[in-house]
Amino acid sequence: MINIAIIGFGVVGSATYDVTIQNAELIKERIGDSVKVKKIVDVRDFDNHPAPELLTKNFDDVMNDPTISIVVESIGGLRPSYEFTKKALMGGKSVVTSNKELVATHGVELTEIAKQNKVSYLFEASVGGGIPIIRPLKQCLAANEFNEIFGILNGTTNYILTQMREEGRPFAEVLKDAQQKGYAELNPSADIDGYDTCRKICILSWVAFGKGVDAEKIDRKGISEITAKDIEKAKAAGCVIKLIGRAKLIDGEVYCTVAPEAIPLDDPLAIVDNVYNAIVVRGNFVSDVMFYGQGAGGRATASAVMSDVIEIARTIVASRT
Amino acid sequence: MINIAIIGFGVVGSATYDVTIQNAELIKERIGDSVKVKKIVDVRDFDNHPAPELLTKNFDDVMNDPTISIVVESIGGLRPSYEFTKKALMGGKSVVTSNKELVATHGVELTEIAKQNKVSYLFEASVGGGIPIIRPLKQCLAANEFNEIFGILNGTTNYILTQMREEGRPFAEVLKDAQQKGYAELNPSADIDGYDTCRKICILSWVAFGKGVDAEKIDRKGISEITAKDIEKAKAAGCVIKLIGRAKLIDGEVYCTVAPEAIPLDDPLAIVDNVYNAIVVRGNFVSDVMFYGQGAGGRATASAVMSDVIEIARTIVASRT
Numbered sequence: 001m002i003n004i005a006i007i008g009f010g011v012v013g014s015a016t017y018d019v020t021i022q023n024a025e026l027i028k029e030r031i032g033d034s035v036k037v038k039k040i041v042d043v044r045d046f047d048n049h050p051a052p053e054l055l056t057k058n059f060d061d062v063m064n065d066p067t068i069s070i071v072v073e074s075i076g077g078l079r080p081s082y083e084f085t086k087k088a089l090m091g092g093k094s095v096v097t098s099n100k101e102l103v104a105t106h107g108v109e110l111t112e113i114a115k116q117n118k119v120s121y122l123f124e125a126s127v128g129g130g131i132p133i134i135r136p137l138k139q140c141l142a143a144n145e146f147n148e149i150f151g152i153l154n155g156t157t158n159y160i161l162t163q164m165r166e167e168g169r170p171f172a173e174v175l176k177d178a179q180q181k182g183y184a185e186l187n188p189s190a191d192i193d194g195y196d197t198c199r200k201i202c203i204l205s206w207v208a209f210g211k212g213v214d215a216e217k218i219d220r221k222g223i224s225e226i227t228a229k230d231i232e233k234a235k236a237a238g239c240v241i242k243l244i245g246r247a248k249l250i251d252g253e254v255y256c257t258v259a260p261e262a263i264p265l266d267d268p269l270a271i272v273d274n275v276y277n278a279i280v281v282r283g284n285f286v287s288d289v290m291f292y293g294q295g296a297g298g299r300a301t302a303s304a305v306m307s308d309v310i311e312i313a314r315t316i317v318a319s320r321t
Numbered sequence: 322m323i324n325i326a327i328i329g330f331g332v333v334g335s336a337t338y339d340v341t342i343q344n345a346e347l348i349k350e351r352i353g354d355s356v357k358v359k360k361i362v363d364v365r366d367f368d369n370h371p372a373p374e375l376l377t378k379n380f381d382d383v384m385n386d387p388t389i390s391i392v393v394e395s396i397g398g399l400r401p402s403y404e405f406t407k408k409a410l411m412g413g414k415s416v417v418t419s420n421k422e423l424v425a426t427h428g429v430e431l432t433e434i435a436k437q438n439k440v441s442y443l444f445e446a447s448v449g450g451g452i453p454i455i456r457p458l459k460q461c462l463a464a465n466e467f468n469e470i471f472g473i474l475n476g477t478t479n480y481i482l483t484q485m486r487e488e489g490r491p492f493a494e495v496l497k498d499a500q501q502k503g504y505a506e507l508n509p510s511a512d513i514d515g516y517d518t519c520r521k522i523c524i525l526s527w528v529a530f531g532k533g534v535d536a537e538k539i540d541r542k543g544i545s546e547i548t549a550k551d552i553e554k555a556k557a558a559g560c561v562i563k564l565i566g567r568a569k570l571i572d573g574e575v576y577c578t579v580a581p582e583a584i585p586l587d588d589p590l591a592i593v594d595n596v597y598n599a600i601v602v603r604g605n606f607v608s609d610v611m612f613y614g615q616g617a618g619g620r621a622t623a624s625a626v627m628s629d630v631i632e633i634a635r636t637i638v639a640s641r642t
Contacts, residue, residue, distance in 0.1 A: 019464050019606050030463050124461065130607035132453070132461030139460075140445065140453030142351050143340050143627030268613055271592045285340050286451035286614065286624035292589055293610035303607035306464030 001034055002313045005062040007041040007084060008075030009049075012098045012125070015298030016072055016305050017050065027306070031313045038068055059084050063091055070312050072305055073097040082106055089113045089121060096308040098125035098301050104199035104215045107206060120315075122308035127153065127200045128277050130300030131293040135307070137207045137281065144283025146208040150246040153200040155275035155295045156184045156191035157223050157243045161260075162273040165231050165240060171224060183275065193222035194243065194258040201245035201256050204279070208247065211254045221259040234262045240270050268292075322355055323634045326383040328362040328405060329396030330370075333419045333446070336619030337393055337626050338371065348627070352634045359389055380405050384412050391633055393626055394418040403427055410434045410442060417629040419446035419622050425520035425536045428527060441636075443629035448474065448521045449598050451621030452614040456628070458528045458602065465604025467529040471567035474521040476596035476616045477505045477512035478544050478564045482581075483594040486552050486561060492545060504596065514543035515564065515579040522566035522577050525600070529568065532575045542580040555583045561591050589613075 004020075006013045020027070020037050028034045039062050040054045049055060059080075062068055071088045073095055075081040081102050085095050090113060097103065102110075103126045114121035124134045137146075152158050156178065163174045175192065178184035190196045195215075202215040223243050234241050239262035247256045263270045268290050272278040277295025282288050294300040325341075327334045341348070341358050349355045360383050361375045370376060380401075383389055392409045394416055396402040402423050406416050411434060418424065423431075424447045435442035445455045449472075458467075473479050477499065484495045496513065499505035511517045516536075523536040544564050555562050560583035568577045584591045589611050593599040598616025603609050615621040 015606070023464060023466055023605070026466055027464060131610055132457045135461050136453045136457065139632060140456050140628045141624065142631045143344060143348060143624050145344055145347055266592070266594075268589075268592050271587070271589050273587075283624060284344070285336070285620045285627075287621055289452055289612070289614035291610070291612060294608050299606045300608055303462065303464050303604060306606075307461045310463045311460060 001036055002031070002070065002316060003036055003038040003065075003068045004070040004072060004309060005039040005041065005068050006037055006072045006074065007059060007062070008073065009040050009042040009044075009046070010074065010076070011298040012301045012305065013040070013042070013072070013074035015302035016074060018299070019302045019306050027310065031310055032317045033313065035309060035313055039065065059087070063087060068093060069316060070094045070096060070309055072309065073099055073102075074305070075099065076101065078102055078105060085110055085121070086113060089117050089119055092117055092119060094120040094122070094312045096122050096305055096312070098123075098305055100126040100196070100199045100203060104202045107203065108212045120312050122311065123203070124308050125301045125304035127203050128279055128291065129293070129295040129297060130303040131277060131279065131291045131295065132304070132307070133204070133279050133291050134207055136291065137204070141281060141283055141286055141289070144285050146249065146281065146283055148246070148248045148282040149204050149208050149279065150244055151279035152242050152269060152272050152277050153197045153245045153279065153295065154191055154243060155277060156188070157197075158272065158276065159183050159274050160192070161223060161226065161241055161243065164226070164228065165235070168228060170228055171226060192224050194220045197243060197245040197258045201247050201258060205247035205254050205256055208281070209249055209254050213247070213254055213256050218256045218258055223260055226260055237262065238265050239263055240265065242269060242272070322357055323352070323391065323637060324357055324359040324386075324389045325391040325393060325630060326360040326362065326389050327358055327393045327395065328380060328383065329394065330361050330363040330365075330367070331395065331397070332619040333622045333626065334361070334363070334393070334395035336623035337395065339620070340623045340627050348631065352631055353638045354634065356630060356634055359386065380408070384408060389414060390637060391415045391417060391630055393630065394420060395626070396420065397422065399423055399426060406431055406442070407434060410438050410440055413438055413440060415441040415443070415633045417443050417626055417633070419444070419626055421447040421517070421520045421524060425523045428524065429533045441633050443632065444524070445629050446622045446625035448524050449600055449612065450614070450616040450618060451624040452598060452600065452612045452616065453625070453628070454525070454600050454612050455528055457612065458525070462602060462604055462607055462610070465606050467570065467602065467604055469567070469569045469603040470525050470529050470600065471565055472600035473563050473590060473593050473598050474518045474566045474600065474616065475512055475564060476598060477509070478518075479593065479598070480504050480596050481513070482544060482547065482562055482564065485547070485549065486556070489549060491549055492547060513545050515541045518564060518566040518579045522568050522579060526568035526575050526577055529602070530570055530575050534568070534575055534577050539577045539579055544581055547581055558583065559586050560584055561586065563590060563593070
């Protein structure tokens with residue numbers, strides 16, 4: 001039995017719990033042992049919690065349980081996730097996260113702490129939701145020198161741009177609509193001003209080029225100034241407008257940008273609409289490969305979280321023999 | 322030092338040699354040790370071989386060298402690759418292959434032999450050229466129950482269908498042109514009659530559903546009867562015609578088909594043109610994810626071959642400590 005704890009029982013945390021229950025049998029078969037959620041940490045009260053007996057408000061309950069070997073951090077933001085992650089790693093527990101802000105800000109340091117404590121800090125879910133991208137960069141494409149990595153990394157802005165194009169409606173109106181549908185936050189700045197894309201391109205750049213970039217120093221432009229006229233103009237030129245995050249290696253230096261770009265209709269990125277994401281990796285042997293799928297949402301993100309849990313669980317099982 | 326041997330120095334074998342030379346430094350950095358090609362086996366004579374001192378016509382030279390731990394099999398076909406692979410695995414050497422025919426026919430048995438001998442038999446390059454797909458199924462998406470896997474798995478037929486559509490030319494004429502350009506074989510049956518796609522869908526079905534399927538029993542239809550009129554008709558209906566390989570799980574049984582299908586223009590597969598491939602995986606949590614890239618060609622395939630070599634090399638390095 002591999003015991004895990006989930007800290008933060010929001011959209012991603014609850015979907016991660018669901019996948020451990022719903023796919024329990026096949027996960028057991030694929031790992032060679034079962035994975036069980038032993039504790040769920042959240043400061044909130046829940047009316048209809050699926051497993052109230054696992055709930056605690058105190059993170060120390062996880063730290064004091066030596067049978068828990070993996071912690072899923074799905075709190076989001078920097079506090080208290082940074083502190084909890086550090087504590088878990090230093091206490092010999094591996095940590096899996098979907099928290100792009102934390103990885104973009106402290107990923108290098110937390111990975112180092114994990115290494116020193118002979119555990120893992122994995123973050124497949126921090127970029128592109130359910131789309132495999134971190135592990136492909138580290139493994140499947142590891143024979144390549146990477147030249148460039150770019151893509152549509154934010155579902156909210158892509159949804160807004162798609163609706164503006166398809167329905168000819170202005171930005172403010174579509175944003176309001178997206179907020180009502182739950183696709184955009186009430187304070188939409190992190191998405192529409194490109195901060196979220198900056199964090200993701202910063203994580204990708206670190207994994208692909210081995211160089212940490214400060215997300216706040218990235219040359220950034222959001223989509224709030226895009227007008228219906230811009231979109232018409234792009235259309236007339238055989239293009240669609242997409243918010244693109246881009247990291248490029250030039251003479252050994254990494255250059256990152258986040259900005260709306262006109263993408264020609266015959267470019268595979270042009271077909272990526274609504275809340276979908278896609279990431280293109282350019283390697284010196286593989287040329288261009290693209291990874292496409294749902295870039296957000298509880299279930300898709302839980303798929304990525306759980307793939308990291310499975311990787312660590314397999315290592316634990318292998319180390320027993 | 323991790324020593325490898327390459328058997329079969331054709332398009333894939335020579336590109337694999339190239340990647341070990343050209344990306345030697347970064348591969349060393351990523352593994353923690355260097356990878357060196359110690360022997361190259363081929364029965365042919367070469368006028369301008371890049372490393373004549375490594376050449377041998379005798380596979381036993383590889384078997385008799387205990388310092389070689391990984392064999393790259395890029396001979397293709399069933400003979401003598403089956404025999405050589407078996408010999409290598411039983412002799413305690415891991416084998417990496419791009420040989421879809423061998424994997425589709427004897428993959429289950431060879432994987433079992435590898436397991437018994439505590440080595441690996443890896444075949445990322447056997448489907449989709451450089452596109453990561455085997456490892457994502459085994460790892461990145463391992464938390465999912467797979468419902469269906471389908472895609473454009475053959476570059477030659479996709480090139481022919483794209484040219485027919487774009488230039489309005491008939492099948493026979495485009496095929497001839499593709500043969501002259503080297504995109505189609507002189508005997509094009511394996512591609513245009515769908516046999517190649519059958520082998521690939523059979524490998525994907527085995528990896529995703531854990532069930533071996535006999536490639537020869539798959540319901541198969543090629544593209545040789547597609548007319549310019551069919552393509553016009555599809556266009557009028559807002560579709561493009563693509564040769565699709567498909568494996569589906571229905572009530573615990575796997576159903577595989579290979580046939581031309583009309584794909585709506587807003588489907589991401591519709592944009593996959595010319596020699597590009599794309600594979601869609603449908604999981605119960607991740608929903609649809611698509612992997613897109615060059616499905617063939619020496620350098621892209623060598624990227625996948627080398628990713629398997631790197632995985633095994635990392636295990637060897639880790640086992641030393």
